[in-house]
Amino acid sequence: MNIKQYPSKLLDTAVFEFAKLPGIGQKTALRLVLHLLKKDKEEVEKFGNALIDMRNNIQFCNICHNIADAPICEICGDNTRDHTTICVVESVKEVLAIENTHLYRGVYHVLGGIISPMQGIGPADLNIDSLEKKASEGNVKEIIFALSATMEGDTTNFYIFRKINKLNLVFSTLARGVSVGDELEYIDEVTLGRSLVNRMEFKM
């Protein structure tokens, strides 16, 4: 029997393109496409063009590689922030997360990934040279590593540390320990052990 999966080539293409996205399967793609089909033409055009426009016109900050609408992002262009402290992060998602804490007034450096031999990502694929250059210019005092607490994150921290360490800089990393709200009996042993070894002075 020669029955095509979808009754329309246009539908077929739209579902196929949607299903390429991570976490979106064939069924979800069809559901989303049929949803769009019920919307006004203008709305679908707005959606499609928003994506194309973003991809074509978005810029990356020349200083920190964060996503921006201009050659310099808002954070790097903000003179009220502390430009001597650089927080090294994997991607724009971590910049957003840290900004939402409202507790950091330094600037960032977006690596664009972390070293992961399994995924074929080496140091050359990341924005490490520009960090080294920035650090060697003499204005920077502290570099904070804020990468994931995984093997890959630790490897990347260590690589950058080895590469930039000759300069007279303070290196720090995010505190590791018990998360706020965690119940002690459910914490994994490694975290619990480390937070014992690295216990802090009790202050009121």
Next chain:
Amino acid sequence: MNIKQYPSKLLDTAVFEFAKLPGIGQKTALRLVLHLLKKDKEEVEKFGNALIDMRNNIQFCNICHNIADAPICEICGDNTRDHTTICVVESVKEVLAIENTHLYRGVYHVLGGIISPMQGIGPADLNIDSLEKKASEGNVKEIIFALSATMEGDTTNFYIFRKINKLNLVFSTLARGVSVGDELEYIDEVTLGRSLVNRMEFKM
């Protein structure tokens, strides 16, 4: 503090548009948009244009209201199919599901929804008039109701039945009973009770 949620207006718009889709929240939208940002410009353009193109150029079959690339869909245009049997379904999704069984050789009628007072969908919003017209033309012998086994589905079946019943037609509905593979102890009482009352002759 005057910190915008996203560092770029373009990113903001794209995430906002994505998050309008059903089942896609703010976080998923950001993840998908950042995924697209890593793809080639051509790929993102293909994706966006596939959606716009689909919405602008897709057609609905003049006979059965199914999605099509032409004024008459492939099923209605197929002379080897039985045009005297019409299967009434809610949407194109059910057409696909039934076609995938490879057990139906009749044609379809897509209502475009079911009667649902809760969602403000009444008979006038559905393709019922064209079904009545088709049925009254004399070529049709049987109408199969293949709507969801819910209150709304039953209401819609009943409404259509009342409206078209004066014509000399056979009406049928999908068999209701125990699904293939179901274990008896987990079946709800209504289904189990009905499948006892409507028990079938045992054949080998």
